[in-house]
Amino acid sequence: MRGHPPRTVRWHARGKAVLVRRSGAVPVTEQAAAAATAGASLLIVVNDGTGRAQPWEDSPYLPADPPPLTVATLTRDEGER
Secondary structure, X not given: OOOOOHHHOOOOOOOOEEEEEXXXXXXHHHHHHHHHHOOOOEEEEEOOOOOOOOXXXXXXXXXXXXXXXXXXXXXXXXXXX
């Protein structure tokens, strides 16, 4: 899903982890929604910059409205392994 808008990507990930590269073109919230729609149970976001990505600037989710799936982040070096 390398920087492509989620609506153009077709994959089936029921119960799997989905690995994506962080992109300024596609917000993490859209990547998370697309992964959840595909049935993924985990979204792993590889940062495209220095250090570990902060998935949400200010959390768009409240405790009463949690993210659609678990989101974890990796540094660029960790993602390249």
